[in-house]
Amino acid sequence: MIIASVANVLVWAIWVLAAFACLGTGVAVISFSNPFYSALSLIGNLASLAVMYLLLSAEFVAAAQVLVYAGAVMVMFLFVTAYLGGRVDAPWAGGPSWQAVAAIAASAALFVEVVVVIGLKTSGRLSHEHETDAAFGRPYEIGRLFLTDHLLAFEITSIVLLIAAVGGVILGSHSREAPTAGVQQ
């Protein structure tokens, strides 16, 4: 019992830490004016998310998150940021003035709605967690599901990745003609 309650407290503590880290880094991503700092914040966000996945018994996904997302995607981001020289811009400036207000309103509305939906509609229905078996979250289970129930998704995903690779090559290749002086709006 004591072990169970201590474990519970531990879980809660880790959860709170991870959640706040997640939220904080999320806000940081959109707040920093230096894109380098934003990218680093996102890496932190991904890490906290991986912790939360672990809490949810999704071990494989957590590992994939760290390896793929943080390890590959964010590295790409950092490369490009380094290449571009990290131009700094004032985050809140530019565009029609009403846009900023409307943007904040829209996203606030979205958040409120999400909370309301979760709170109102699902109260009572989302409190009976199902028991998981031992294979839940294991690579074996993921692999089995990919190759049986979700084979089509698996194949299509591979095609999407192929297309992205090809697109990346094309976009990144040097154009034959000299780059134009840019059409400034």
Add this chain to the structure above:
Amino acid sequence: MPAAWICLLSPLAAALLITVAGNRISRRGAGYVATLSVAVSFAAAVVSFVALLGEEPDERYHPSTLWSWLTAGQLDFGLRIVVDPLSVFMMLVVSGVGALIVAYSIGYMDGDDEERRYFAYMALFVFSMLMLVQGGNLLILLVGWGLVGLSSYLLIGFWHERPAAIAAAKKAFVMNAIGDATMALALFLLIQRAGSLNFETVFSQADSIGGSWTMNLIALGLLGGAVAKSAQLPLHTWLPDAMEGPTPVSALIHAATMVTAGVYLIVRTAPLFEQAPRVLELSAGLGAITLILAGLIALVQTDIKRVIAYSTMSQIGYMFLAAGLGAYANAMFHLMTHAFFKALLFMAAGLVIHGLAGEQDVRRMGGLRSLMPYTFGAFTVGALALAGMPPFSGFFSKDSILAAALDHGWYGEVLWVAGMIGTFLTGLYAFRLLFLVFWGEPSPFVREHLMVGSHEHAREGHLMHDGHETHEHAGEGPFSMTATVGALTLLAAVGGFIQFAGVWTAVSDWLEPVAPPLVEATGMQELVSSVVAVLLGLAGIGVAWLLYGARTSEVPRLGWAQRLLEHKFYFDAAYDAAFYRPAVFAATAIGRFVERPLVFGSVRELSQGMRGLGLETRRLQTGLVRTYALAIAASLAVVMIVFVAVR
């Protein structure tokens, strides 16, 4: 009867051939093709005639259907022709006179740029007319009716650079269309009551189709068509204007054949008309009024062709008079002789016009007797036949009509008097024309412009084109013209001898099985009519001599009468005011108040509205990604609310 089909289709084949050949056939060649085809038609008509001769009178009726053209429920109309005495009679007249006139056109239209089109149209016309007279049911007759109207329009407006010609063609077509409409209505009634349009079906049930109202309506409808096509009152104003076409067209269409189609119609549908005797009397009355009116107007006309046109109108009035009284054979006989001498008159006038390089005003002519003797002779024969002088053809046919009128009671006697007045007028205007054109000393105009022998000249009716032609002919015109005129002179002279009232009656006997006459004149009536008619004709000629030949008297100056006649009894003005002006006014009013605001306005409003809408919508396209993303986010928020609320 294959001969009848050959007769019908030969000119059509020629028309198609000339049309398809286009420039590959020479202009002269087109003329030969057309003439040959009509000659073939005539030969085929003769064959049919001979075949019929060999049969008993009761058996002379041969319908022949190519295929079933229109079927609708229980109605079945076939491409049907019939060979019987009446149709063969008309076939002979149409193809015979037609062949002569088409041959004449070879010389007359020589050098015209569009000669091929002319001959194609002429062949088309002959085909249409043959279809009309050979039609085995009223539907084919109506088809032929419409096609001759079309050919007439095409040929009147042949020289289409002349606005007068175009206007005349339109006028002819529109007035004919009125007749077509009434005829179609009559046919609708017939279809409804009788269920068929085949001659034998309809005529055998003629007395059981309907009551007097129905029969009167049907007869009136048919009469309307006949009146329009034959240029009788009140639909007569198109005929003088139709003289804008080339002279052979006037000869063929507006003298010999098309305008007589109305008479043919009445005779053919006689069983129907006999069920509506009032309408028959009406047609006789219209004919009588027309013949006097036309005769009067002809007295003041100064265009050589228009005099002859009014004469045509007048003579067809005689035929209507006869048909309206029931003297069908007399009407057809007069139709035949009229074809001869009227075509002759037109063609002789064509020789004059040709010689004077297109001049048609008789006031400038005079004294052509010595310079164009051949033409003078032909014209004289024609005029004498027209005036009904023995022994020429008109005498035999016209007098029998007048005599038959006496058999119809008091109404017939009134018509008889009208006919006699007409005879006087006929002699007067015919010989007025003759004397004005041919008698006396050659006028200055003639001395200057007359060209016989080889010469070059511009075409009749055309404005001076560059490119006058030189053509050679000995005598007063090309051989094709003089020879055909000669042939017609002969026919006009002796053609009447096939029927002499009471003594030998080939025509009446021939047509008896088809259209038995309602009136029969006695020998005494015939004699009286003939004598009075000849005397009046001579009186007319005498007066014309005094006024125009020897010029011993002056034409009486009656200002009001002169004006009345010159304005053709104000019919044109009346129709203009009653129909044309209101129509134009209504059209302009509708255009201004309805069409422009409603149709154009609404369309323009619509397009401007769309433009405005587009301009507004354009504002959404800011090109900024952020705005678009905002739109997505905002709509997402709204949609979520909706979902939450609905679920």
Add this chain to the structure above:
Amino acid sequence: MRGPDVVWYLCVAGFLFCTGALGVLIRRSPLIVLLSLELMLNGSNLALIAFSRYYAQGNGQIFALTVMAVAASEVVVGLGLIVSIARRQLDLDVDKLSTLRG
């Protein structure tokens, strides 16, 4: 192991998503916009995993992995575009890149 209910995870996911949306709408640099987009995707991933755990089925995790793969592809293409824009010496400012203005 107990822990927060799935509802809490969903709230975090929702907050992440909305934060990412705000970033997309507000920021002008396309690079930051892409980062915000990643944020949104991660938010939805979290929700998916949370539900997968709740219903004890692996489908949510499969979906989340697929989302990750697609997000990676999208980043590749997006960064390629940004690099091309930079190569043409255009301003890296979404407000200035409005040639599609109607």
